[in-house]
Amino acid sequence: MQTTLKRREFLRAGTAALVGSSVLGLVSCGSTNSGTPGSTPLKLEFWGTTERDKRTRQVISLFEQSHPQVKITSQFTDFNSYWVKLGTEISGGNEPDLLQMDMSYLAQFTQRGLLLDLTKDIPDPINLTDFDQVLLKGSEANNTVYGVPLGGNYQATFYRTDLLTKAGVGDPDPNMTWDQFATYTTKIAKALGQGVWGTDDGSNNGIIFEVFLRQRGKEAYTSDGQINYSKQDLVDWWTYWDDMRKSGACLPASLGAGAPTTNTTNPPDSPLLTGKSVFHFDWSNLIVAWQKFSPTKLAMTVFPQTAGSQMGHYFKCSQMMSISSRTKHTAEAASFLNFTINDPGAIKALDIERGIPGAATAKTILKPQLTAVQQEELAYIDLVSQYARPKAVLDPPAAGQVATAFMLYASKIAFGQISIPAGADQFLADAQKLLKKA
Amino acid sequence: MTLEDLAPSPLYQRKQGRRSYRALKENLAAHVFLLPWFAGLLIFTVGPMIASLYYSFTRYDLLSPPQWIGLGNYVRMFTQDDRYLTALRVTFIYVFVSVPLKLTFALFLAVLLSKGLRAVGLYRAIYYVPSLLGGSVAIAILWKRIFGIDGIVNQALGLFGVTGLQSWISVPNTAMSTLVLLAIWQFGSPMLIFVAGLKQIPRELYDSAQVDGAGPVSRFLQITLPLLTPLIFFNLVLQMIGSFQVFTSALIVTNGGPADATLFYTLYLYQQGFGNYQMGYASAMAWVLMVIIMVFTAMTFLTSRFWVFYQDGRS
Numbered sequence: 001m002q003t004t005l006k007r008r009e010f011l012r013a014g015t016a017a018l019v020g021s022s023v024l025g026l027v028s029c030g031s032t033n034s035g036t037p038g039s040t041p042l043k044l045e046f047w048g049t050t051e052r053d054k055r056t057r058q059v060i061s062l063f064e065q066s067h068p069q070v071k072i073t074s075q076f077t078d079f080n081s082y083w084v085k086l087g088t089e090i091s092g093g094n095e096p097d098l099l100q101m102d103m104s105y106l107a108q109f110t111q112r113g114l115l116l117d118l119t120k121d122i123p124d125p126i127n128l129t130d131f132d133q134v135l136l137k138g139s140e141a142n143n144t145v146y147g148v149p150l151g152g153n154y155q156a157t158f159y160r161t162d163l164l165t166k167a168g169v170g171d172p173d174p175n176m177t178w179d180q181f182a183t184y185t186t187k188i189a190k191a192l193g194q195g196v197w198g199t200d201d202g203s204n205n206g207i208i209f210e211v212f213l214r215q216r217g218k219e220a221y222t223s224d225g226q227i228n229y230s231k232q233d234l235v236d237w238w239t240y241w242d243d244m245r246k247s248g249a250c251l252p253a254s255l256g257a258g259a260p261t262t263n264t265t266n267p268p269d270s271p272l273l274t275g276k277s278v279f280h281f282d283w284s285n286l287i288v289a290w291q292k293f294s295p296t297k298l299a300m301t302v303f304p305q306t307a308g309s310q311m312g313h314y315f316k317c318s319q320m321m322s323i324s325s326r327t328k329h330t331a332e333a334a335s336f337l338n339f340t341i342n343d344p345g346a347i348k349a350l351d352i353e354r355g356i357p358g359a360a361t362a363k364t365i366l367k368p369q370l371t372a373v374q375q376e377e378l379a380y381i382d383l384v385s386q387y388a389r390p391k392a393v394l395d396p397p398a399a400g401q402v403a404t405a406f407m408l409y410a411s412k413i414a415f416g417q418i419s420i421p422a423g424a425d426q427f428l429a430d431a432q433k434l435l436k437k438a
Numbered sequence: 439m440t441l442e443d444l445a446p447s448p449l450y451q452r453k454q455g456r457r458s459y460r461a462l463k464e465n466l467a468a469h470v471f472l473l474p475w476f477a478g479l480l481i482f483t484v485g486p487m488i489a490s491l492y493y494s495f496t497r498y499d500l501l502s503p504p505q506w507i508g509l510g511n512y513v514r515m516f517t518q519d520d521r522y523l524t525a526l527r528v529t530f531i532y533v534f535v536s537v538p539l540k541l542t543f544a545l546f547l548a549v550l551l552s553k554g555l556r557a558v559g560l561y562r563a564i565y566y567v568p569s570l571l572g573g574s575v576a577i578a579i580l581w582k583r584i585f586g587i588d589g590i591v592n593q594a595l596g597l598f599g600v601t602g603l604q605s606w607i608s609v610p611n612t613a614m615s616t617l618v619l620l621a622i623w624q625f626g627s628p629m630l631i632f633v634a635g636l637k638q639i640p641r642e643l644y645d646s647a648q649v650d651g652a653g654p655v656s657r658f659l660q661i662t663l664p665l666l667t668p669l670i671f672f673n674l675v676l677q678m679i680g681s682f683q684v685f686t687s688a689l690i691v692t693n694g695g696p697a698d699a700t701l702f703y704t705l706y707l708y709q710q711g712f713g714n715y716q717m718g719y720a721s722a723m724a725w726v727l728m729v730i731i732m733v734f735t736a737m738t739f740l741t742s743r744f745w746v747f748y749q750d751g752r753s
Contacts, residue, residue: 084712087500108715112501254608255587258696274588401714408521411697415610433518 040332044074046100046319047082049289051353058349063339070332072098090114097327098336101147101320103139107225108397109322115146116323121334127342130360132315134390139317141394147320148337151355153285154313154384155211157303162296163278167191174302174383178212178240181304185249188278198249199279200271201256203241204410206403208281211303211312212237214391225396227431234424238413242420251277257407257414267293284380285318285355291373300380302387313388318355356381398434405430494722499715511722522723524698525706531614532702533681536621541673544625548632549662562630569626578620578690582607585616585691610699613692617700620687628673635669636662667746675738682731703727 046056053076060072075096077085083105089095101109109115122128126148128136135152136145157172164171167188176184185198202208210220213229222228241257244250251257251271267290271277282290284300291298302313321340323333340346347362352374357363370378409427412418418426494511496504515522547565551558571577584590587605595603606612639662647657663670688694688702694709695701703723711720 080713083715087712087715091500108499109501112499114501254604254696258610259605259608276587404709404713408698415697417610417697430520 040070040329042070042072042098042329042333042336043096044072044098044336045082045086045096046074046076046321047079048076048100048354052076055349055351055353059340059346062343062345062349063336066339067332067335070336072336095324095326097324097329097333099322099324100150101322103317103320104395104400106139106141106146106320107394107399110141110144110146111397114325116325116327116330116333118145118147118323118334118337121330121337125331125335126338131341132358132360134315135317135358138315138391139320147322148341149317149320149355149358150340150350151285151318151352151357152315153283153318153355154315154381154388155207155303156282156284156287156300156380156384158272158280158282158287158290158298158300160272160275160278160294160296161299163192163196163275164188167278171299172301174305174387176304177307178304182240182244182247182249185244185279186247189248192278196275197251197255197271197277199244199251200277200281201241201245201251201253201414202281203238203414204257204407205281206406208303209237209406211314212306213312214314214389215306215309215312217310219391219393221393221396221399223393225398225435227402227428227435231421231424231428234427235420238410238420238423241410242413245414253411253414253416258411272298283316283318284377284384285352287377287380288353288371288373300376302384305387311387311389313384314391315385315388316391352377396435398437401434402431405434490721490724493718494725496718497716498718498721500717501715504718507718511719512726514719515722515726521698521701521706525701525703528614528699528701529682529703532618532621532684533678536618537674537677537681539618540622540625540677541628541670543622544629544673545632545666545670547625548629548636549658551629551633552636562633565629566626569624572620572624573684573686575686575690578687581616581620581687582691607692608696610696613695613699617684617687617691620691621681621684628677631669631673632666635666639665664747665749668748671738671742671746675735678734678738679731682727682734 044056044060046052048056053074056074056076060074064070064072076082079102082100086095086099095114101115106115118126122145128148132149132152135149138152139145139147139149159172161171168191169184169188172181172184181199187198189196189198206220213220213233216233218228218233220228241250245252245256255271255276267273270280272280273290273294281303287298287300306312321337323330323337327333340350341357341359342361344361344365347357347359347365348369350357352366352370356378357366405427409418409423409430413420413423493504495506495508497507497510498504551561551565555561568577585606586592587603587608589606591606592603604612606616643661643665644657647661652660683704684702685704685708688700688705689708692700694705704727707720707723707727710716710723
């Protein structure tokens with residue numbers, strides 16, 4: 001009995017000690033970003049793919065070579081998770097020093113003072129003398145620079161050249177109007193028969209709707225963040241696409257406006273690449289990725305025009321690199337920003353994967369190394385810039401939520417759950433509520 | 439004879455004040471072993487719940503400190519948010535359709551499996567596996583493929599000459615059905631519980647009923663079902679609580695579905711909290727869900743006295 005008790009006591013004491021020390025061990029095992037003493041640590045975060053990560057890491061290692069006292073760690077996720085992660089980090093107080101920023105979130109972040117005003121860092125160390133001024137202006141908030149655009153792109157239509165040939169119609173004319181587009185796509189759909197439609201359904205796409213509004217001479221939002229279009233604009237827009245659905249020119253509701261959206265659009269599953277639709281609306285810099293997934297050749301053209309109108313397209317900053325307002329290393333972070341957009345090595349590493357770079361020298365440096373698809377993209381940029389004019393109004397913070405409501409009502413209309421005028425009324429009411437709340 | 443007459447016993451001596459010290463010393467090891475779990479409970483469950491309750495009374499967008507707005511979130515939920523009411527309706531439909539169907543199917547298969555087939559262990563395992571995997575992202579992606587426009591279901595129907603088929607998950611009327619089907623497919627775990635319960639029913643009851651001339655249906659309704667009611671009750675409560683909180687399938691398969699047809703409560707909560715940076719509102723929604731689940735669980739418990747029959751006569 002005596003020995004058994006002793007063993008038990010020993011076991012108890014030993015386990016208690018083990019548990020205790022493991023708890024202590026876990027406490028001390030929190031990650032530390034110490035680096036070597038004397039070095040400046042910077043944290044960089046962005047959204048994108050492994051392709052973009054590879055290129056970004058190249059830029060970082062080039063920068064660290066010429067700036068040995070700076071050590072940059074970088075992380076990336078997909079677009080939707082990025083904002084969740086960023087929000088959590090900011091609320092926890094360990095936000096990154098350098099963060100990639102999107103135009104749709106810019107107003108929200110600048111309103112809360114989370115981004116560093118870069119005015120005093122221009123032109124030194126951030127040299128923007130030969131930077132595309134249209135791109136720069138379009139990326140500002142309150143006429144202040146809060147981030148350096150890493151690329152710009154235009155709205156574009158991708159289309160299947162092979163299906164056009166099969167349908168026996170010619171390439172689309174860039175000056176085609178919306179009505180001509182309707183006739184054109186109806187012809188294609190009829191020629192290609194059952195199961196193939198002329199175009200994606202654009203009724204739930206806020207991007208095209210915005211271009212459509214700008215062709216009518218108005219921006220989507222006023223400068224104080226209110227809706228700037230009327231019920232009639234909505235009714236015209238949704239009636240156009242409803243007619244397209246009825247005539248079979250565009251995708252039916254279950255494949256188009258009502259199809260479940262996933263967190264990241266997946267090209268191989270899209271109607272364009274599965275051969276159900278001939279025309280697809282997207283951003284110009286994505287042609288490279290889409291062409292990779294497509295066994296047949298994709299070409300690009302502009303959106304349909306409105307006869308006798310203003311130009312609808314605009315050069316959009318695809319993403320920017322900003323500096324957190326709470327960073328402790330402003331000088332080094334600004335220096336990295338400058339390096340990213342002006343250093344020839346960095347320009348070559350980043351290529352046009354994030355969009356067309358803003359520095360004038362970038363275009364000359366990159367031209368020799370562009371692939372065929374990328375050269376097509378550049379050719380498209382030249383074409384579409386003739387159909388574009390600058391956009392001067394920044395989207396208000398609740399713009400993303402308004403876009404979600406827009407998609408919801410468009411899909412309700414597509415499934416016939418609500419009439420177009422009623423849908424327009426309800427959407428406008430919801431949008432007012434959302435904009436007021438933010 | 440009083441207690442004092444028993445005074446010399448060690449038990450009584452312990453009661454005299456040395457008890458707490460002895461008890462502590464004896465239970466020390468137990469306390470130490472429980473400590474990590476308890477600390478985890480406080481830090482990862484209770485703590486966040488209290489924080490979430492606090493946030494539900496604030497306006498909190500993660501980017502700036504929370505601002506107190508009292509009952510503002512709760513008022514907004516029920517008076518100014520149509521999509522919230524949609525989410526409630528969709529979730530209630532899902533719970534009250536899928537849970538009964540799932541349990542019925544589970545019971546049906548449990549009865550089949552208790553007939554003493556060969557390789558019954560294999561069948562049990564096969565039917566149990568879906569309930570292990572069913573809530574996962576991988577299965578949800580698979581489900582999306584199966585019921586999509588080019589999925590296996592449409593291809594199989596095409597073999598039988600059915601044409602003009604839609605994508606089952608992109609049409610408002612059928613999108614919910616695919617999710618209900620996914621729920622029913624995970625009947626394995628309630629089925630195993632029913633199998634165990636069926637084993638416990640004494641054979642003599644069946645034998646004597648047969649002697650008295652009761653047919654199989656009568657035997658099922660008069661013997662099996664009443665004796666299984668405790669387990670039906672158990673499964674009902676558990677499945678109901680679980681299905682109110684379904685998230686993964688709603689997010690992956692339909693992402694709120696065509697025109698909000700499958701906008702589940704937890705999915706809407708997630709969209710508001712993480713998509714729109716409205717953590718205060720999302721927290722309020724989470725607490726309302728907890729109250730809803732509590733209410734329905736309480737109702738089930740209260741009504742149980744009328745239909746649950748315990749063999750030891752506890753009803």
